[in-house]
Amino acid sequence: MTxxxxxxxxxxxxxxxxxxxxxxxxxxxxxxxxAALATEQRPFAIVLGxxxxxxxxxLIFDQGLGDLFVIRVAGNIVAPSQVGSVEFAADRFGTPxxxxxxxxxCGAVQATLEEVRSRSxxxxxxxxxxxxxxxSVETLLATSLGNDDGRxxxxxxxxxxxxxxxxxxxxxxxLEQLIQGGKLTVVGAEYSLExxxxxxxxxxx
Ligand SMILES: [Zn+2]
Numbered sequence: 001m002t003x004x005x006x007x008x009x010x011x012x013x014x015x016x017x018x019x020x021x022x023x024x025x026x027x028x029x030x031x032x033x034x035a036a037l038a039t040e041q042r043p044f045a046i047v048l049g050x051x052x053x054x055x056x057x058x059l060i061f062d063q064g065l066g067d068l069f070v071i072r073v074a075g076n077i078v079a080p081s082q083v084g085s086v087e088f089a090a091d092r093f094g095t096p097x098x099x100x101x102x103x104x105x106c107g108a109v110q111a112t113l114e115e116v117r118s119r120s121x122x123x124x125x126x127x128x129x130x131x132x133x134x135x136s137v138e139t140l141l142a143t144s145l146g147n148d149d150g151r152x153x154x155x156x157x158x159x160x161x162x163x164x165x166x167x168x169x170x171x172x173x174x175l176e177q178l179i180q181g182g183k184l185t186v187v188g189a190e191y192s193l194e195x196x197x198x199x200x201x202x203x204x205x
Contacts, residue, residue, distance in 0.1 A: 004185035004205045007044045007097035011198070014062035019196045023062055030064025043069040046089045048164065049101035050076045050108065055191050057101065060198065069095060075108030075160065076100055077132035078167040087174045090184050098168060098184065101198070102161040103191040109156050112137050113149075136160045161188040162202050169203075 002010075017024060046069045047057040057063075057070045069089040071082055078100075089095050102109075111126070112133040121127045136159035145152045165188040168175060178184035188202030 001094065002044045002096055004096040007095075008187065008200065008205065010063075011045060011061050011097075011099065012200075015060060015196075015198045017062045018060050027062050027064040027067075030066075033065055037066045041066050041069075042093055043067060043089060043095050044097070045069070046086055046095050046098045047071070047101055048073075048076055048078070048082060048086065048098065048168070049191075050074060050103055050106055052103060052107065054193055055101070055103045060191060060196065069093070074129050075106060075112070075133050076102050076164055077108075077129055077160075078164045078171065079128070079132060083168065083172050083175070086168055087172055090178055091174060094183070096184060098165075098186040099200075100161050100165045100168065100186065100188045100202075101191055102157045102164075102189070104154070104157065104193050106153075106157050106160075109133055109137070109160055110153060113141075113153065113156060116141065133160050136163045158188075158190060158201065161190060164188070165202055 044067060048071045049055055049057050051072045051074045057068055061068065071085045073082060086098055108129060112130045115121055115130050116134060116137055137156050140152060140155050140159060145155055165186050168186045169179060170176065175184060185205045187200055187204055189198050189200045191198050
């Protein structure tokens with residue numbers, strides 16, 4: 001059984017390969033395992049990331065079929081269906097690590113900043129995402145960061161990752177039980193669109 005620390009190390013190594021522009025042979029040949037994986041899966045990490053087209057988890061961590069259980073939603077927010085998806089994978093497969101993955105220049109966080117400032121909303125569906133990000137943003141807007149858009153967005157992306165990770169840690173009795181039993185760790189990370197690097201900054205084992 002993989003531990004959270006081992007899973008984290010695999011992700012760090014995979015991201016290092018991605019940044020260096022190389023791919024592991026096993027990830028490249030991953031299609032050859034398709035038949036073997038048809039009847040079972042043992043993903044070593046769960047990734048809750050943003051839907052942004054530039055942040056596909058399998059590519060930036062250089063992993064193949066069956067390696068990652070990925071949930072993607074604009075702004076890497078946590079609503080009941082995301083909690084349920086994490087519960088499913090952690091409980092069913094014994095996956096020891098959850099990574100909440102935000103990224104620089106996140107459009108969903110940017111849209112939230114704009115909506116909070118203009119007090120208008122274009123769609124109730126979009127609003128359901130913005131409302132999940134809003135508390136992180138509003139806290140920061142009240143500080144001196146409110147005068148510096150670049151710094152504000154960077155801080156808001158990280159605050160939003162921390163909020164999602166905390167929600168997963170405390171918003172589910174099932175997950176809380178796994179965490180207390182040492183079977184699950186939730187960490188927060190940020191992917192840089194500019195460098196390709198993932199920085200893990202919250203809740204490391
Ligand atoms: Zn995004």
